[in-house]
Amino acid sequence: MPDQIKRLLVVVSVLAILFVVARTFFIPEGFGKFGHYRAGSLDSIATLPVNYAGHTACLDCHSDVDQVKQNSYHRSVNCEACHGPGQKHIESMGDSVLAAPRDRDYCVLCHGYSSAKPTGFPQIDPIAHNPVKACITCHNPHAPDPPKIPGDCSACHAVITRTKALSPHALLECIQCHLTPEEHRVNPRAVKPGKPLVRGDCGICHAQEAPGDKSIPRIDFERHGDGFLCWNCHYPHNPESKKK
Amino acid sequence: MNEDKVERRSFVKTLVGLVATAGAIPLLSTFDKIYASANDTENELIGGKRYGMGINIKSCIGCGRCVDACKRENNVPRDPYHFRTWVERYAILMSGETKVDSPNGGMEGFPAETSEGEILRSFFAPKLCNHCSNAPCVQVCPVGATYTTPDGVVLVDKDYCIGCRYCIQACPYGARFFDPATRTASKCTFCYHRLSKGLLPACVEVCPTQARIFGDTLARASQLTRFFRFNEIQVLKPDLNTRPQVFYAGLDGVVR
Numbered sequence: 001m002p003d004q005i006k007r008l009l010v011v012v013s014v015l016a017i018l019f020v021v022a023r024t025f026f027i028p029e030g031f032g033k034f035g036h037y038r039a040g041s042l043d044s045i046a047t048l049p050v051n052y053a054g055h056t057a058c059l060d061c062h063s064d065v066d067q068v069k070q071n072s073y074h075r076s077v078n079c080e081a082c083h084g085p086g087q088k089h090i091e092s093m094g095d096s097v098l099a100a101p102r103d104r105d106y107c108v109l110c111h112g113y114s115s116a117k118p119t120g121f122p123q124i125d126p127i128a129h130n131p132v133k134a135c136i137t138c139h140n141p142h143a144p145d146p147p148k149i150p151g152d153c154s155a156c157h158a159v160i161t162r163t164k165a166l167s168p169h170a171l172l173e174c175i176q177c178h179l180t181p182e183e184h185r186v187n188p189r190a191v192k193p194g195k196p197l198v199r200g201d202c203g204i205c206h207a208q209e210a211p212g213d214k215s216i217p218r219i220d221f222e223r224h225g226d227g228f229l230c231w232n233c234h235y236p237h238n239p240e241s242k243k244k
Numbered sequence: 245m246n247e248d249k250v251e252r253r254s255f256v257k258t259l260v261g262l263v264a265t266a267g268a269i270p271l272l273s274t275f276d277k278i279y280a281s282a283n284d285t286e287n288e289l290i291g292g293k294r295y296g297m298g299i300n301i302k303s304c305i306g307c308g309r310c311v312d313a314c315k316r317e318n319n320v321p322r323d324p325y326h327f328r329t330w331v332e333r334y335a336i337l338m339s340g341e342t343k344v345d346s347p348n349g350g351m352e353g354f355p356a357e358t359s360e361g362e363i364l365r366s367f368f369a370p371k372l373c374n375h376c377s378n379a380p381c382v383q384v385c386p387v388g389a390t391y392t393t394p395d396g397v398v399l400v401d402k403d404y405c406i407g408c409r410y411c412i413q414a415c416p417y418g419a420r421f422f423d424p425a426t427r428t429a430s431k432c433t434f435c436y437h438r439l440s441k442g443l444l445p446a447c448v449e450v451c452p453t454q455a456r457i458f459g460d461t462l463a464r465a466s467q468l469t470r471f472f473r474f475n476e477i478q479v480l481k482p483d484l485n486t487r488p489q490v491f492y493a494g495l496d497g498v499v500r
Contacts, residue, residue, distance in 0.1 A: 006257070009261075010260055012264075013260050013261065013264035014260065016264050017260075017263055031388065034393075035391055035392070035394075036388040036391065037388045037389070037390075037401060038388075038403075041391075041401035041404065042393060042399070044403070045399055045401075045436050046437055046439075046440035047437065047440070048436075048437035050437060050438055050441060051317045051446070052313060052317055052443070052446045052449050052450070054438075054443045054444065055449065074452075076454055077452040078450060080313070080449060081309050081313075081450040081451070084316070085316050085317065108353070109307040109308065109309070109353045110305055110307040110452060112353065114306065114354060114356070115363055116306060116333050116335065116354070116366035116368050117305045117306065117368075118302050118303065118305065121305055
């Protein structure tokens with residue numbers, strides 16, 4: 001073997017040794033045990049302290065409140081959703097007191113009206129709905145059904161009432177189109193009010209031959225709308241608000 | 245004298261040769277081990293679990309309790325720039341234009357819609373790290389500080405992260421941020437510290453409408469399985485082949 005090759009081999013092997021030594025020195029313990037990462041990192045993340053104790057932890061002491069909540073619309077809202085993280089409260093055996101939000105701003109986070117919220121979710125207009133009063137004067141947050149039966153549709157349907165008030169249908173009562181059983185006031189989601197189902201329901205006022213004031217716009221139900229339902233194009237709470 | 249020198253040299257040569265060969269064997273075997281275990285996490289999960297989250301767009305009311313709980317649970321800076329989860333509000337106008345906003349991540353709720361035109365439809369979309377099975381952030385990390393756990397959660401080793409921000413750039417969902425306190429990358433961990441104690445992630449715990457459902461995607465019977473059974477499931481940016489483990493029901497096409 002030529003001398004220069006031998007010398008080259010020596011250099012290469014010295015470098016290889018250096019590499020191996022440096023590698024064992026730099027690569028942290030447990031690296032590669034589960035994958036291309038430090039195995040110890042899993043433990044250090046898994047053992048971080050918990051702030052939210054979880055929904056079952058509250059039951060040990062507050063089962064009475066839970067009983068009330070279980071039969072209410074708030075049954076699926078966990079305690080810590082409103083009262084905040086509870087682990088400290090538990091560890092200090094109740095010395096560290098949890099927050100109980102009492103201002104209107106808090107309830108409105110969920111129950112303030114927004115068109116982006118799913119239909120059917122109970123929403124109010126915080127400006128129109130019993131202004132200034134704290135929500136808890138009428139509603140118990142653990143069983144939020146109102147103790148008094150709402151007198152007017154606008155108590156719950158504030159936004160629709162407001163929209164309708166500025167529309168050509170302002171003078172129509174809600175019950176003109178929505179046949180509402182008395183039970184709906186007590187049990188709003190179990191017993192629902194009626195809705196117009198056929199074109200003829202609008203025709204009571206808007207058909208050519210319908211009785212009533214001349215100012216009511218009339219249409220020919222045979223030819224208008226290609227057989228679509230009226231509310232496929234017209235929003236009944238604010239029909240034809242914009243002249244195009 | 246001369247003979248002596250030659251002997252010493254040949255001795256050193258032999259020694260060097262032996263040590264080099266001995267050193268190369270463990271070197272090769274470690275590479276082999278790393279390669280094998282990287283493939284394990286990909287195909288065969290050690291714990292037999294793969295955590296995932298279902299998000300039902302039709303249940304989300306945009307109250308932002310998840311954002312608040314996440315920040316409190318994980319000590320995320322309470323400024324409007326750092327979020328592990330956040331809620332976006334989409335509004336599609338009559339003109340066809342789409343408006344997206346997320347004031348303070350939705351943590352303090354959403355102000356009334358500004359009347360920039362009549363709204364055709366509108367909804368909330370909660371976002372978080374998608375814990376991709378084929379995560380771009382894990383691929384780009386130069387030091388192995390971000391990784392997929394055996395149960396499918398993408399985590400950051402903050403003691404080993406060098407703060408190069410490659411992963412923040414690589415994440416197609418904008419789910420990562422640079423933690424100003426630790427000077428490392430940070431992100432949603434699915435509350436890994438809570439999972440290890442048998443608890444649910446904080447955002448799932450506080451969601452008042454059960455818009456977030458958490459569980460093992462491989463389980464035969466669970467709330468998540470039920471969610472998969474009864475909903476049409478979508479993931480964000482499926483074309484990127486990241487294989488997200490956050491699944492959306494009722495997701496609109498405009499959500500990216």
